[in-house]
Amino acid sequence: MSNLKMLSVFFLFLILPSLGAAQSESSADLFKQGTQFYVAKDYTKAQESLTKALEKDPHNATILTNLALTEFQLDHKPLSVGLLRKALHTEPELPTAVAGLKFVLSQMQVREVPRQIETYETLRVNLL
Secondary structure (H helix, E strand, O other): HHHHHHHHHHHHHHHHHHHHHHHHHOOHHHHHHHHHHOOOHHHHHHHHHHHHHHHHHOOHHHHHHHHHHHHHHHOOOOHHHHHHHHHHHHOOOOHHHHHHHHHHHHHHOOOOOOOOOOHHHHHHHOOO
């Protein structure tokens, strides 16, 4: 009976965790999956995969750039700009992030806060 207990302890503490680790995907696998979804124009699934990849590797400028381009395709342009700026903060010379930021900014309708907006004026008067 003690052999059975030893075997169960061995399984619970050594084998089971390694099975769970084998099933979880790496950031590279999730990134590859996300880019495949992006190429297939399934932007929602690409967003999910790239977000998971970013959770595993939060400072990867390439993942940030690709997630930003996916968000742009989903019409989340301000989020796209933020992600591209974060990618450039992480890796300032990344050519795809530089080109992506220029492109996204050129596609945005409003480039600054209009000064005529009543809410903006109220905030400006009360806070500044």
